[in-house]
Amino acid sequence: xxxxxxxxxxxxxxxxxxxxxxxxxxxxxxxxxxxxxxxxxxxxxxxxxxxxxxxxxxxxxxxxxxxxxxxxxxxxxxxxxxxxxxxxxxxxxxxxxxxxxxxxxxxxxxxxxxxxxxxxxxxxxxxxxxxxxxxxxxxxxxxxxxxxxxxxxxxxxxxxxxxxxxxxxxxxxxxxxxxxxxxxxxxxxxxxxxxxxxxxxxxxxxxxxxxxxxxxxxxxxxxxxxxxxxxxxxxxxxxxxxxxxxxxxxxxxxxxxxxxxxxxxxxxxxxxxxxxxxxxxxxxxxxxxxxxxxxxxxxxxxxxxxxxxxxxxxxxxxxxxxxxxxxxxxxxxxxxxxxxxxxxxxxxxxxxxxxxxxxxxxxxxxxxxxxxxxxxxxxxxxxxxxxxxxxxxxxxxxxxxxxxxxxxxxxxxxxxxxxxxxxx
Amino acid sequence: xxxxxxxxxxxxxxxxxxxxxxxxxxxxxxxxxxxxxxxxxxxxxxxxxxxxxxxxxxxxxxxxxxxxxxxxxxxxxxxxxxxxxxxxxxxxxxxxxxxxxxxxxxxxxxxxxxxxxxxxxxxxxxxxxxxxxxxxxxxxxxxxxxxxxxxxxxxxxxxxxxxxxxxxxxxxxxxxxxxxxxxxxxxxxxxxxxxxxxxxxxxxxxxxxxxxxxxxxxxxxxxxxxxxxxxxxxxxxxxxxxxxxxxxxxxxxxxxxxxxxxxxxxxxxxxxxxxxxxxxxxxxxxxxxxxxxxxxxxxxxxxxxxxxxxxxxxxxxxxxxxxxxxxxxxxxxxxxxxxxxxxxxxxxxxxxxxxxxxxxxxxxxxxxxxxxxxxxxxxxxxxxxxxxxxxxxxxxxxxxxxxxxxxxxxxxxxxxxxxxxxxxxxxxxxxxxx
Numbered sequence: 001x002x003x004x005x006x007x008x009x010x011x012x013x014x015x016x017x018x019x020x021x022x023x024x025x026x027x028x029x030x031x032x033x034x035x036x037x038x039x040x041x042x043x044x045x046x047x048x049x050x051x052x053x054x055x056x057x058x059x060x061x062x063x064x065x066x067x068x069x070x071x072x073x074x075x076x077x078x079x080x081x082x083x084x085x086x087x088x089x090x091x092x093x094x095x096x097x098x099x100x101x102x103x104x105x106x107x108x109x110x111x112x113x114x115x116x117x118x119x120x121x122x123x124x125x126x127x128x129x130x131x132x133x134x135x136x137x138x139x140x141x142x143x144x145x146x147x148x149x150x151x152x153x154x155x156x157x158x159x160x161x162x163x164x165x166x167x168x169x170x171x172x173x174x175x176x177x178x179x180x181x182x183x184x185x186x187x188x189x190x191x192x193x194x195x196x197x198x199x200x201x202x203x204x205x206x207x208x209x210x211x212x213x214x215x216x217x218x219x220x221x222x223x224x225x226x227x228x229x230x231x232x233x234x235x236x237x238x239x240x241x242x243x244x245x246x247x248x249x250x251x252x253x254x255x256x257x258x259x260x261x262x263x264x265x266x267x268x269x270x271x272x273x274x275x276x277x278x279x280x281x282x283x284x285x286x287x288x289x290x291x292x293x294x295x296x297x298x299x300x301x302x303x304x305x306x307x308x309x310x311x312x313x314x315x316x317x318x319x320x321x322x323x324x325x326x327x328x329x330x331x332x333x334x335x336x337x338x339x340x341x342x343x344x345x346x347x348x349x350x351x352x353x354x355x356x357x358x359x360x361x362x363x364x365x366x367x368x369x370x371x372x373x374x375x376x377x378x379x380x381x382x383x384x385x386x387x388x389x390x391x392x393x394x395x396x397x398x399x400x401x402x403x404x405x406x407x408x409x410x411x412x413x414x415x416x417x418x419x420x421x422x423x424x
Numbered sequence: 425x426x427x428x429x430x431x432x433x434x435x436x437x438x439x440x441x442x443x444x445x446x447x448x449x450x451x452x453x454x455x456x457x458x459x460x461x462x463x464x465x466x467x468x469x470x471x472x473x474x475x476x477x478x479x480x481x482x483x484x485x486x487x488x489x490x491x492x493x494x495x496x497x498x499x500x501x502x503x504x505x506x507x508x509x510x511x512x513x514x515x516x517x518x519x520x521x522x523x524x525x526x527x528x529x530x531x532x533x534x535x536x537x538x539x540x541x542x543x544x545x546x547x548x549x550x551x552x553x554x555x556x557x558x559x560x561x562x563x564x565x566x567x568x569x570x571x572x573x574x575x576x577x578x579x580x581x582x583x584x585x586x587x588x589x590x591x592x593x594x595x596x597x598x599x600x601x602x603x604x605x606x607x608x609x610x611x612x613x614x615x616x617x618x619x620x621x622x623x624x625x626x627x628x629x630x631x632x633x634x635x636x637x638x639x640x641x642x643x644x645x646x647x648x649x650x651x652x653x654x655x656x657x658x659x660x661x662x663x664x665x666x667x668x669x670x671x672x673x674x675x676x677x678x679x680x681x682x683x684x685x686x687x688x689x690x691x692x693x694x695x696x697x698x699x700x701x702x703x704x705x706x707x708x709x710x711x712x713x714x715x716x717x718x719x720x721x722x723x724x725x726x727x728x729x730x731x732x733x734x735x736x737x738x739x740x741x742x743x744x745x746x747x748x749x750x751x752x753x754x755x756x757x758x759x760x761x762x763x764x765x766x767x768x769x770x771x772x773x774x775x776x777x778x779x780x781x782x783x784x785x786x787x788x789x790x791x792x793x794x795x796x797x798x799x800x801x802x803x804x805x806x807x808x809x810x811x812x813x814x815x816x817x818x819x820x821x822x823x824x825x826x827x828x829x830x831x832x833x834x835x836x837x838x839x840x841x842x843x844x845x846x847x848x849x850x851x852x853x854x855x856x857x858x
Binding site: 018019020021022023058059060063064067068069070071072073092093094098129133136137140141143144146147148149248249250251252283284285290293294296297298299300301318319320346349350353354356357358360361363364365366 | 432433434454455456457458504506507510511512513514515516530531532533558559560561562563565566568569571572573574575630676677678679680716717721722725726728731732733752783784786787788789790791793794796797798799852
């Protein structure tokens with residue numbers, strides 16, 4: 001799918017030359033190890049760098065240039081995967097051929113260069129007012145999680161079940177970590193990101209791999225860098241509590257359950273877990289959906305998800321505040337069914353079909369191609385969809401039953417309305 | 425079958441109106457693996473007052489019925505249609521909006537089977553008292569989920585503020601109470617009135633052979649018998665130009681306040697070319713005034729009156745419309761005032777000229793071209809445009825013709841003080857520690 005060209009040690013360009021899309025998508029990913037401090041500082045950094053730069057020293061000026069380039073989208077975001085923290089510079093621009101103007105791509109690449117290499121500095125540091133405003137923006141972003149009770153419940157459960165573990169460290173860090181970042185620390189983090197991070201650059205669109213590689217090699221001056229040393233351990237430790245109930249002003253109850261699995265992304269059995277998740281609660285034909293939503297009318301959403309980096313399985317359901325016990329009982333009953341091998345041919349076939357469909361469809365978008373390839377690259381540099389599809393086809397019902405047996409329920413978390421809100 | 429080529433966009437659209445009135449559109453996309461299809465009826469939550477097919481007197485139906493019907497459509501005597509789609513490797517879904525209900529799937533295999541399933545399941549209604557009763561629990565949980573979402577409550581709150589009578593103010597899913605009154609008979613009445621092919625659009629986009637697909641659809645439809653098409657009489661109340669409620673506050677479990685300023689357009693009965701031009705011109709105007717390159721945005725962001733949740737939007741349909749601007753903010757009163765001042769100043773002296781228009785036009789054209797990468801965008805937007813007498817592929821040509829005077833004119837319809845309203849969500853008062 002992608003042709004890889006090495007620009008420097010630890011810096012690669014991957015290009016998918018295709019005429020499928022009307023756009024050219026470029027994503028530059030900077031990878032470092034994950035910690036609360038790094039998550040906080042790099043999230044602020046992403047905001048600060050995308051705000052303005054030496055050539056366009058105000059937010060308005062930069063946005064106007066982008067608007068003029070046919071609304072080119074340029075933004076930075078911070079995310080995490082396993083024990084890695086990733087800052088991405090993402091760009092999407094319309095292919096010249098649809099416009100009455102040429103040379104748009106070169107202008108866009110130049111803007112990317114300015115964003116990364118010519119930051120908006122004052123006295124050797126980031127412009128203080130921008131730094132303060134963007135640090136606050138990241139803090140506000142973290143605080144707003146409370147308003148989305150499903151996200152909030154999930155974060156609470158992770159904080160309780162796996163404190164100080166990469167699985168619970170938020171991609172934006174914590175409020176305390178954000179508040180502790182100073183302008184000096186941010187400058188240090190900036191230099192580390194540009195000079196020492198592993199850099200993976202993706203381009204999808206009607207572009208020649210050599211042309212992109214040459215441009216970046218000539219203008220971006222990425223230097224050699226060593227692979228970072230020890231990344232934080234991802235070993236799972238049993239939580240201190242098995243069940244926690246918390247209360248806020250709300251009507252619906254949010255049930256979140258966390259299971260440990262010995263199988264992770266790098267294991268041979270990884271495709272088994274994907275199938276197990278699909279059969280258990282991944283689709284509208286899954287056991288959770290069919291039994292708890294459709295048969296019992298107990299929920300609008302009830303689903304499972306597999307966090308493969310850590311070997312974690314989650315079940316999420318929105319239910320009536322008084323039905324926690326019944327819901328947990330039904331959920332565990334579905335798990336027992338799978339352990340006993342009670343999986344019909346239809347369920348099995350449907351799950352394989354939908355997994356295949358999902359993967360194939362995801363590759364119909366440039367962003368989908370980049371995200372999937374970046375994730376699977378560590379398993380097989382020449383990743384193609386059939387890598388997974390053929391493995392799914394070899395999974396048996398016994399494999400799935402075993403995967404279910406190897407799960408252990410570690411925590412049940414229930415967030416529901418305060419007693420006084422029952423009549424609301 | 426008609427074929428229209430859009431050279432500038434490198435797209436070709438195939439279209440035919442069938443004998444039974446169904447409009448079928450097919451848009452092949454080279455290089456795509458998936459096929460996305462939507463089967464949509466021009467029937468939504470606002471259609472709660474109408475003359476049922478075959479009758480003379482209008483009736484009113486319980487709130488939330490269009491959405492309820494959408495849910496029940498998937499349950500048949502033989503089983504759940506989701507199962508059928510899954511067997512055929514397709515991911516299916518549906519949604520109900522104010523003005524339309526759409527049933528859809530996306531698949532990378534067995535496309536023909538999936539299109540047949542899509543047509544068949546929507547055209548074979550099956551509702552019983554038992555299945556209706558069972559769905560009430562599920563939809564009650566859906567409603568409760570949305571009730572807890574502050575952003576959803578904010579959105580509906582400003583709409584309720586703006587509209588005195590128009591049914592757009594009714595929550596699309598209804599309320600836990602209103603859905604108790606829904607019966608299977610209601611569902612059949614609504615179905616028979618609104619789900620006639622002449623009131624529907626099928627859109628197939630992605631990996632598809634146009635001739636083969638059109639034939640498949642025609643064969644499928646000609647195997648069935650349909651009643652004659654009939655003009656549906658929909659009744660909407662008169663709606664004053666002024667907003668119903670000027671200001672309202674709701675307390676919810678949020679970490680900081682949220683505020684929306686809403687403006688109701690003076691003219692809400694546009695369709696076709698008039699609507700397209702107005703809509704595009706108004707969107708350009710609001711983008712210039714409230715977008716990320718505007719003085720307002722710069723000022724409000726620096727002062728911390730808005731944050732990353734800041735948004736603005738202009739929506740127009742037949743019979744209603746609204747512009748909404750707002751953000752999470754520690755200063756809801758100040759933000760609302762600033763938004764209103766910005767509008768008032770622009771009314772007094774329009775601040776934008778040719779260079780601004782040209783820049784924003786390029787941005788909008790770029791957005792549109794980028795969006796054409798998405799089969800979902802194409803199918804959904806094209807259907808919406810069709811239901812309003814517009815053609816999605818006229819967007820670029822119309823954008824290219826818009827002049828500064830058009831921006832002013834469009835904006836003038838959505839700016840009077842009497843058409844404005846403010847809705848705020850606040851954290852609860854500080855209680856004594858429990």
